Amino acid sequence: MSLQFRVEKREQGSALFRALATTASVFTALFVAGFLLLAAGVDPAAAYLEILREALGSSYGLSETLVKATPLIITGLAVSIAFRMQIWNIGAEGQIYMGACGATWVALFSGLDTPLMLPAMFGAAFIAGGLWASVAALLRARWQVNEVIVTLLMNYIAILLTDYLVYGPWKNPDGFNFPLTAQFADAARFSEYFNTRLHSGFFLALFCALALYLLMERTIWGYQIKAIGSNPGAARYAGMRTGLAIFLVLTLSGAIAGIAGFSEVAGLQHRLQHGISPGYGYTAIIIAWLARRSALGVVIVSLLMGVLLVGGDSLQLSWQLPVAFAYAFQGLILFFLLASDFFINFRLRRLKETADA
């Protein structure tokens, strides 16, 4: 070895340095993913150009990017509020499904009409998502059961439950036996804009971002959440009820993710069907981590991920790439993000040089 390095801790770099490191890690991940594409017989340069063209090159593409970003913003917020408290909600995927089920139940069977229908669907989705997460929340708050495993396993159960409903009791009797519910009435649908699929859910998502920003930065609850997250011992000593807070925050996180399910069925699908979320709940984890837990960051990163998803859909059509390929991208982004954290928190100092260095 001609060079030797010593790893040293350092003060976190400036905000600019951190932003640069984050950006660099995303680009490095895209670069490495290019090799995966190459190995799979796809020209990476052409693929990336196509992603940009499809997602940003036309007004329709842009609107699709916003459509994809909608559930990502909501679930990203849901995951990040739990992150603030060092609680891992890996179950946003299942909570989306349960929110969608709750909203669908109201849409199909309540018989409500225009002014009440959408608020009732919202409420049902909020409660359904929250109840689903409250199982993990109760177990975590009361008995310290690992919430990562519980929320994740509940995803499989939620998806199976949705499948049970759409293949069984809720199946559209006139649907030629496809696993779909009947279409929603107009009262249960969001308005759409500009002759595209862009729907009110996007504005709902932005509203959620604002509400959560205010909750976290301007209220005593937000302060408590952050305090418990950074030092649970000190928070408990200061008289905060950490167990109750953990229960409420994880439940709220699930309820918010449930809203994303409501937005998907009311704005986009207009019915419940198999596979309503292609993994938004998992992408949300990356978004929350990339956004470094800030609400504004979640919105920005979700838009970028929206670009990737819209482009990915088109790659899927033109190159027959599997949908799940987007996960490989996302996994790589996370790895490089963790690596960039290292360079933010530590510096490498060269110890000694030999003549040939």
Add this chain to the structure above:
Amino acid sequence: MLEILLDATVRAGTPILFATLGAIINERAGIINLGIEGLMLIGALSGFAATFVSGNLLLGVAAAFAAAFAAGSIHALVCVQLRGNQIVSGLALTMFGVGCTALFGRSMVGQTIDGFERHAIPLLSQLPVIGKAFFNQDWLIYFSFLLVFKIWFFFYRTRWGLELRTIGENPAAADACGIPVNLYRFLAIACGSGFVGIGGAYLSLASTPMWIENMSAGRGWIAVALVIFAGWSSVRALFGAYLFGGITAMQLRFQAMGTTISAHILQMLPYIFTIVVLVVSTLRLQKGASQQPGNLGQPYDREDRK
């Protein structure tokens, strides 16, 4: 009837057993690995692909171990050398595994191979009730029995095993004794991941000799929960894995008998059961029976003061 059910139990439990054993090796070194699900898929695909190309099952198993070893090394690099967050890194590994196997598995969908065949062990397979289920199986299952013993022996009867356990409990103490903490951790993660890969290969080489996208279907997560149930012991992991194999076998049996209960509801059973078992094991852990490695989930930095 009982013999058939027991046989199905062992066959359904074996992939989970390999995965749980791999996860135990990781966690004994103090590293949480949530990439188990992704590693199983990587093992399943590379095992299947290697066997498909070479026609050799052993080569398939070796490829599964090697590929999962390599993928696990990424987790090791991030968690050990770069001191990254182990939960995020594990999730990244799972996503990476799901995505990559979907991408590279396209050409393998619909292909078939000759999977592992049963080889009866003389005398033992004649035992009443358990003989057929445990000793008229394939070589991978016999290997899993051996591995359970080997891992127990390694941790409790060898110096290296003791040193590895020390690292999981208290890396600073291990470091002070001159044990190369980071090297041991790296190897434990990579080798453990390799065994998880063999678990995946069991799915694609023995259970159903073909490649199906996302064929692990949450077994990796069940394994993560089973580590806690097993109290980080390889012998108890065997019972845990067969418990789940039993649930799966019964669920399939119900479906085969043509019950009126929806298949979707029946498929939930293993996941619900895992959560119940996780809660019970966690409660038991808190009553002081804890075998949890003391330093689980913490990166080690010599310069940190504790």
